[in-house]
Amino acid sequence: MKTYQTSRLAGQKSVLTRRTALKLAGGTFAASTLGAPALVRAQTGPIRIGHLTPMTGFLGTLGGWAVEGAQLAAKEINAAGGAAGRQIELMSEDSINPENGATKAQRMLERDGVDFLLGEISSATSLAISEVAARNEKLFVAVGPRSDVLRGERCSRYMFCTDIPNTAMVNAVGTSLKQDGMVDGKKFFTLTADYVFGHDLLAAAKSFFDANNAELIGDELIATDVTDFSPFILKVRQANPDVVCLNLAGNQVTNFVKQYAEFGLPYPMVGFNLNTADAWAAGVGNLSGTWPTVWLDSVETPESQAFVERFKAEYGKIPENHAWISYIAVQIVAKAIEETGSAATPELIDYLESGAKFDIMKARQAYFRPEDHQLIQEAYAFTVKDEGTYDDVYSMLQLDGAVPAPDAPLESIYPSVEGGACKF
Amino acid sequence: MQIVFLLEQVVNGLVLGGYYLLIALGLSLIFSVGGIVNLSHGAFYALGAYVFVQLSGTLGFTAAVAVSPIVVALLGILFERFILRRFYNEDPILSLLVTFGLALVAEQAIRMIWGAAPLPATLPSEIRGSVIVGNMLFSKYRLLMLLVIAVALGGIWLLLNRTSFGRVVRAGIQDPDMVAALGIRLQPYLTTVVMLGVGLAALGGAMFAPITTVHPAMGSEILTIAFVVVIIGGLGSFWGVVLAAVLVGVTRGVTIYFAPAASEASMYVLMFLVLLLRPRGLLGESIAKFES
Known part of the structure; x- marks a missing residue:
């Protein structure tokens, strides 16, 4: 579609008419909905996680850290053989704002065939993504948003919150x-x-x-x-x-x-x-x-200090709290997949609600509260x-x-x- | 309500207007002379801030503020020579596209060179703090900034109105064909105007770096305000831009005093009103080459 617009602006006759562009788009859509083999493959192929986080705007400077933390976790998990024997594939994208975040979440679930969603920092965008996740009956791990309403009036069976409220x-x-x-x-x-x-x-x-x-x-x-x-x-x-x-x-x-x-x-x-x-x-x-x-690089547990060293080795800088929380969130879902042997939402929700304990590099272990899906941890x-x-x-x-x-x-x-x- | 507190906001708005002016004036100059709406102007503001942070470690604060705009102005020469020059006589949509594209490229380039995380920048402790004049609070640094802006502004005004350089530029704004007929090549003048314009934006970036977040997208934050100022002031008018910058700054300050939630909307309402009453902007001139 881009080709079409650019060449029209340049005042040249386009090779792509409006009609063929429409046909092409229709064809692409048909091909993606007919992509049934993807469903079969999904059971043995890589686990695809839709990772949305703001990379532009007033929270944009934090999103870069979130991507680095999540990617490092995926890399380490994959190097150790994956989760339940399957590799983890993170699709990291800029969520931009609530409207775009919701659209992208829908696209990731519908067209890219991700198994579930994870990420976000903005509470407003998280609410929008949470609605998409609930509509599609897919898990959404809300990594960085902190509004109480996400654990209160606007909580969802499909959303789990890892950061402190x-x-x-x-x-x-x-x-x-x-x-x-x-x-x-x-x-x-x-x-x-x-x-x-x-x-x-x-x-x-x-x-x-x-x-x-x-x-x-x-x-x-x-x-x-x-x-x-x-x-x-x-x-x-x-x-x-x-x-x-x-x-x-x-x-x-x-x-x-x-x-x-x-x-x-x-x-x-x-x-x-x-x-x-x-x-x-x-x-x-x-x-x-x-x-x-929620975490600082000077938290004095051996696990935290080891994480700081690994992060420095990978990126040449000290991790900040959004890198840490994203790393932890990916580790938590990987453990859930490992334990249940599945990346399917119902199994993952059951496991996360079971009160399972997670090592999150702090003095005390963390767990999700089944009543509001909040990760209970030290601050x-x-x-x-x-x-x-x-x-x-x-x-x-x-x-x-x-x-x-x-x-x-x-x-x-x-x-x-x-x-x-x-x-x- | 104390009247002195309101007055304090008005004066603070004046100072802020001076800062908007630095960015808007260059934008207006480049449009008036070259007919180009420079959507990449914000990128030069951001570059000014980044070069300042880069240099302040070795050169110290004052020298870095002075050198950064010069470095960016030199980049402006390349920008004019290799990019803008091709588009003076083309369809304006092309220069819009190319400068918009350049803004994106510049933002990503900053990300690649300096990283996505904001860079720290600090004021030297001796110019931190405020002074109280007549029970009104002023930041020392902003007063200094206002002084620098006034000097820069005075210099540009003198250059445009009291030198032969300025006469050619002003003639070029109105009627480039006549200037050419008189045997004067407008090209070097255009280069200089672009250099000055982006240099001013970089000066704004360098001076604001210690008191704002230095991050790759900072250029796009300021560009909208700069456009609003130029539109309110009217194209081609030096004093129009000055007046508009001050008006926008003061309107914002007063709105924050009475209705803080409307502060960001206030300048757009102002723009709307001005365009309704004076479509050419407050002091906008009729520019022959743009009338058709």
């Missing part, structure tokens, strides 16, 4: 802030990403403030394409809070912290969402405060070291230890499933 991130940072006396009686000013993830995070933050006698004196919803935050920084100063708190996402965090450092306002900054890549991108001296994470808070006490951005973050504390049950930082909103 917003409530867990708020609790991870909140625990650390309470210890430092930065919550009780304090005035907070929040800046929130204006889409489902941000709204959800703000809701979690509000319940945390209410429960801990903190006051929310102002909140600004910020569109995801905003790159200049100076007007918002002026509003922060006008409100004169005790703490500035970020519920932003992706590039927004990097842009904000750089400009906040530029203005040099005195209010301490904390945040309920930060990816290591966004922290590194901020550069030396710009970032401060306490933040949550962490980290603090940015003072400027001048570290060499470069890679040694700038200080891990504060796992949350919850070793003697508390893992589920204590997650939203309760008792009377929860998730109904399959």
Whole structure:
């Protein structure tokens, strides 16, 4: 179809008429629907996983990490003989936005014959893909989105979430802030990403403030394409809070912290969402405060450190949290395939719901909660070291230890499933 | 509501407008003189930021800000000589396609050279922080930036209006055939204008690198705003672009004060209103060669 358009624009007579183009397209479609042998082959051939993740837009800088982590996992699994004896084939594509993500998911399931879907970072796109997966009755492992609604009102029998939800991130940072006396009686000013993830995070933050006698004196919803935050920084100063708190996402965090450092306002900054890549991108001296994470390269288990080394050997750089979570997600589905001997959705769902434990390079093993399909695991808070006490951005973050504390049950930082909103 | 807080947003908007201006002015110049809508203009902005980050490690902050636009301007010569030059007299759709394609190629090239992950860039600590004038808060760095922009702007204005170079360029904008009839080759002037235009964009990129995310797609982020500014200001008008940049900056700041959710929409509403009332833009001139 492209040939047709280009040559028309160039003002030349096209060799491809509208009619033949239509025929060609029709033929391709017929050939793909008639591709019955693919079904037979699928039982013994490679396992095809449709991997969608944003590679452009405000989350685009994170998607690259997700692809690298997932591809490394597939490579290692294949080198060790595959999952249940079958090779894993990852089809990684840019999901772009909810509309495109849903279209591509449908195409992957329908035409490319993938066995199931995996990936994503954006909560909005995940919701769109989840609907496609449910319609096609295929598994969707939502790797990176963090909105509580994906584990609540908008949960799905076909969707499993591997990253920590917003409530867990708020609790991870909140625990650390309470210890430092930065919550009780304090005035907070929040800046929130204006889409489902941000709204959800703000809701979690509000319940945390209410429960801990903190006051929310102002909140600004910020569109995801905003790159200049100076007007918002002026509003922060006008409100004169005790703490500035970020519920932003992706590039927004990097842009904000750089400009906040530029203005040099005195209010301490904390945040309920930060990816290591966004922290590194901020550069030396710009970032401060306490933040949550699902994993950091300084997690001190031998497995984590070995992963860092393998990732460095493959890509020549330290992995960030989206590389790790994507790696883990592929490992988890590979284990499920290995254990059930099948890549079929019903078997995989049964296995993942069974409470099977997974080694995810942390002190404690993880498992999916059958009630909401959330991967229950440790989270962490980290603090940015003072400027001048570290060499470069890679040694700038200080891990504060796992949350919850070793003697508390893992589920204590997650939203309760008792009377929860998730109904399959 | 305190009036001083609103005023603070207005002044901050002025500063921001200055930054939009750097990108929009080059876009407007290249269109006015060459008749080319340069969709790859954002790529030069991004290159300015990347070259700045690359150089700041060895040259230091100030020298890197100064050298980066020069490096990119030199690239601009190649851009004009080997790409743009073929399209001055062709159907405008072709130059649109080629510059759009170039923008994609440039973004991928940046990805291949520097990687997809954003590069860190930091302001030296002595120019971080703000000053308070009359209870209004100003970032020190942005004030410095405004000064640099004012100097660059003044220089371009003098060049266009007080030198023989500028006379030829202005004549070339209105009637290239007459310029040719007078025995003047417009070619070297076009090269210089493109060089200046992309150099300004790169200066914007270099100065903004320490306070924004330096990532491969940063060029496309800024391009839309630059186009809006050019359209509001009107083609071919130096002061039109200046006025429009400031208007867009201030409108955005004031909208954020009253209705933050509408901040990104505000400039499009402004563009819509201006086009309804003055289809040529605020100070747009009638350019003979584009009228038909």
